[in-house]
Amino acid sequence: EDKVVQSPLSLVVHEGDTVTLNCSYEVTNFRSLLWYKQEKKAPTFLFMLTSSGIEKKSGRLSSILDKKELFSILNITATQTGDSAIYLCASLNTGTASKLTFGTGTRLQVTL
Amino acid sequence: GAVVSQHPSWVICKSGTSVKIECRSLDFQATTMFWYRQFPKQSLMLMATSNEGSKATYEQGVEKDKFLINHASLTLSTLTVTSAHPEDSSFYICSARSGGGRQGISSYNEQFFGPGTRLTVL
Numbered sequence: 001e002d003k004v005v006q007s008p009l010s011l012v013v014h015e016g017d018t019v020t021l022n023c024s025y026e027v028t029n030f031r032s033l034l035w036y037k038q039e040k041k042a043p044t045f046l047f048m049l050t051s052s053g054i055e056k057k058s059g060r061l062s063s064i065l066d067k068k069e070l071f072s073i074l075n076i077t078a079t080q081t082g083d084s085a086i087y088l089c090a091s092l093n094t095g096t097a098s099k100l101t102f103g104t105g106t107r108l109q110v111t112l
Numbered sequence: 113g114a115v116v117s118q119h120p121s122w123v124i125c126k127s128g129t130s131v132k133i134e135c136r137s138l139d140f141q142a143t144t145m146f147w148y149r150q151f152p153k154q155s156l157m158l159m160a161t162s163n164e165g166s167k168a169t170y171e172q173g174v175e176k177d178k179f180l181i182n183h184a185s186l187t188l189s190t191l192t193v194t195s196a197h198p199e200d201s202s203f204y205i206c207s208a209r210s211g212g213g214r215q216g217i218s219s220y221n222e223q224f225f226g227p228g229t230r231l232t233v234l
Contacts, residue, residue, distance in 0.1 A: 088156070
């Protein structure tokens with residue numbers, strides 16, 4: 001059974017701190033790893049990582065995938081209160097189904 | 113990005129009744145739609161995958177007779193929770209994926225998520 005695990009489960013930081021969120025996976029027919037941000041409603045897409053060792057960056061957020069060790073990290077620098085959310089990673093498998101298997105999520109709270 | 117809507121956004125019903133949730137892709141044709149369930153403080157769990165014009169594929173442990181899925185057109189899928197019970201109370205989210213007419217990232221047909229439907233069964 002495919003498994004995606006995130007750590008920590010929750011995190012409270014002060015505005016301006018840098019955080020690193022972890023995602024490990026055990027997935028058959030792995031294709032890509034995706035990161036999402038979920039506030040009150042549906043997840044919004046952040047990154048998709050397919051190749052190992054290539055950092056993807058968007059503003060203060062960046063992410064990288066290690067396919068040998070089967071994990072990914074999401075970094076957020078200079079955190080702001082608007083970064084408070086649940087961050088989900090999900091594995092995407094190959095094949096026509098292309099299913100997403102979501103991790104447990106990390107609940108991030110950024111305080112003033 | 114593509115827009116996916118869900119209706120209703122929240123619903124409260126009595127135990128034993130059935131509830132229908134609609135998922136629509138507003139500006140693209142979705143050959144595949146996915147239904148997820150999310151319990152409080154937990155992650156999204158895939159319930160089923162539906163392809164337009166064919167029967168849905170349910171994940172292990174999801175009762176197909178309880179959660180009826182219909183994907184009758186390329187822009188609409190419905191999830192009906194039959195004989196709902198309090199333990200069915202959850203946040204139900206759909207996602208829609210195009211069949212190739214609308215590409216997302218790196219030739220991957222991205223899943224676009226709806227805003228979710230919060231179901232409370234009394």
